[in-house]
Amino acid sequence: MKKVILRIIALVILMIALAIGILLSQGYALPGQSEQLHYEKDWYLQIDEGQKEKVTLPFSYTYGGEVYRLSTRLSYSPDSTAAPYAFIDNHHAYFKVYVDGREIYHYTAEDTPSVSKSPGNAYSMIPLPRDCSGKELVVEFYPTLKVNVEYWMEDIIFADYASFMRLQFFDWLPQNIIMILYFFIGALMITSSLAIIKDKESRRLWYIGLFAILFGIYSASENRFNLYMIANPYLMYLANFIVFAAFPLPLLMFFRESVSKTYKKFYSVIVGAGVLNLVIQMILHFGGILDLREMLPATHICDLGGIIVIFYTFMKTPEDTAKRKRRTLLSIVPIAAGMGMDLVTHYTHVIEAASNTLYTQVGILLFLAMGAGSMIKTVLNSYKENLKNRYYKTMAYQDGLTGLYNRAAFQEEQMRIDGCREKYPNVICVCVDINNLKQINDDNGHLIGDQVICRVSTYLSDTFSTHGKVFRIGGDEFVVFVYDLDIPKLVQLLHAMGERVKTDNQTKTPPAIFAVGYDRLRPDEKMEVCVKRADDRMYELKKKQKNKSR
Numbered sequence: 001m002k003k004v005i006l007r008i009i010a011l012v013i014l015m016i017a018l019a020i021g022i023l024l025s026q027g028y029a030l031p032g033q034s035e036q037l038h039y040e041k042d043w044y045l046q047i048d049e050g051q052k053e054k055v056t057l058p059f060s061y062t063y064g065g066e067v068y069r070l071s072t073r074l075s076y077s078p079d080s081t082a083a084p085y086a087f088i089d090n091h092h093a094y095f096k097v098y099v100d101g102r103e104i105y106h107y108t109a110e111d112t113p114s115v116s117k118s119p120g121n122a123y124s125m126i127p128l129p130r131d132c133s134g135k136e137l138v139v140e141f142y143p144t145l146k147v148n149v150e151y152w153m154e155d156i157i158f159a160d161y162a163s164f165m166r167l168q169f170f171d172w173l174p175q176n177i178i179m180i181l182y183f184f185i186g187a188l189m190i191t192s193s194l195a196i197i198k199d200k201e202s203r204r205l206w207y208i209g210l211f212a213i214l215f216g217i218y219s220a221s222e223n224r225f226n227l228y229m230i231a232n233p234y235l236m237y238l239a240n241f242i243v244f245a246a247f248p249l250p251l252l253m254f255f256r257e258s259v260s261k262t263y264k265k266f267y268s269v270i271v272g273a274g275v276l277n278l279v280i281q282m283i284l285h286f287g288g289i290l291d292l293r294e295m296l297p298a299t300h301i302c303d304l305g306g307i308i309v310i311f312y313t314f315m316k317t318p319e320d321t322a323k324r325k326r327r328t329l330l331s332i333v334p335i336a337a338g339m340g341m342d343l344v345t346h347y348t349h350v351i352e353a354a355s356n357t358l359y360t361q362v363g364i365l366l367f368l369a370m371g372a373g374s375m376i377k378t379v380l381n382s383y384k385e386n387l388k389n390r391y392y393k394t395m396a397y398q399d400g401l402t403g404l405y406n407r408a409a410f411q412e413e414q415m416r417i418d419g420c421r422e423k424y425p426n427v428i429c430v431c432v433d434i435n436n437l438k439q440i441n442d443d444n445g446h447l448i449g450d451q452v453i454c455r456v457s458t459y460l461s462d463t464f465s466t467h468g469k470v471f472r473i474g475g476d477e478f479v480v481f482v483y484d485l486d487i488p489k490l491v492q493l494l495h496a497m498g499e500r501v502k503t504d505n506q507t508k509t510p511p512a513i514f515a516v517g518y519d520r521l522r523p524d525e526k527m528e529v530c531v532k533r534a535d536d537r538m539y540e541l542k543k544k545q546k547n548k549s550r
Helices: 002-025 161-171 173-194 200-222 233-246 248-256 261-286 292-316 322-348 358-396 407-419 437-444 446-464 487-505 527-549
Strands: 037-039 043-047 053-055 059-061 068-073 084-091 093-099 102-107 121-127 136-143 151-153 157-160 428-434 468-472 477-482 514-520
Touching (some): 037 161, 093 121, 102 121, 121 233, 157 161, 173 200, 173 358, 200 233, 233 292, 261 292, 292 322, 407 468, 407 477, 428 446, 428 487, 428 527, 446 487
Antiparallel strands (some): 043 053, 084 121, 084 157, 093 136
């Protein structure tokens, strides 16, 4: 197991190194002094028709007016070989951009679906005229959520596309690596869960794999490197809030599989609340009543409720092994700590972070790292047990000498046909019995007798295995259930098999001679009646063969 884990870690490192190598080979170098990145220092803010005040970017503000105008005199001189852009990160506000009074860009309510009350976090690349140096740049923005929401205007960066995207990629490199790991671990767990027979452990693995994938999508929707590459900011905004409300649900289902039945009802309540929260948010959002950002506290409450339920139920659950309980409680601590720190960051800004979900991302990655090895080991053990069970079941229904189905399988197949006749509308039973097997055993020994049995089983298997099932139900007795042939076609196959047997008997001794009887299963008839009728016909032929040989 340790070797497997080490190989997985080595593969992850190799994939990351390969991705970095490809990026470097395509010109993605670490941004340095030579990069064309420009920041304007002198910015002035005017609210509605008020006075202009000098501000420093980035800055935060609360709603206090209808129109905000941020302006500067550009000292940016773009390189002649690259197209210049202004990169603007504006939270929950529509905006327009002017150069010397001429509108060059807009992102307004007409650019988003009518149901949206907010554009979300709009990450926009605004193409600038090459002769922009010395001209006045005005960003006119209109806050959309007239509630107690703290808005944020990031520093506006002036650069060519390649330089800026290199900066974003390496500024967000830790988040990029974490995001890749989420998808890798999630895909590994889901694949592992689907590769084994369904049981409790495979469900746990599937839930945690789905959780990792969902949080990977959420991390991608929070990653500025990705956000600047998406042409429609609203789609990322929608995905961000939907996935954020949905990803705790598989995590809760994962923990629900580990607690005693007494406490499963707590999970039913909190999962139900999470689903209800998601549904209500979608109705209110697409109904144009409330914006997703305004309903974010409800999602935070559901998330905190889930953490509390996990801790409470595991503390109360009597366990078979204290070690597993301690490990599970320990694994949830990083998530709880990360969520707590991110909530403090989100609501108070006491803790500074590049992303208001950074600590949760790290906490979840630690949780997955702590639990992945243990869960995969458990599932592998479960898979081995399933393989053993399959092997034992196969052995229980397989004849040891010929490899055909045995009498137990024959009896079970009869019950299956009787219990579901509509699935078996055209069954023909063929009964086979080897002639003079006792005499062959007495004259040549049981080893030769076994060879004759195996030869007959080969004839039957080669002829009928694609049309039904072949059973050895006794020493020299065989039964075939044929499902997809009519009587004329069956007779043709029996004739062809007989010709083969005649040819083989000319060179192989002792000869394999056997009698065959068959009949069709009639409507409303038990399978054993059909078998008896086919067996009787086989014995009639057997008597004729014996009389003929005298």
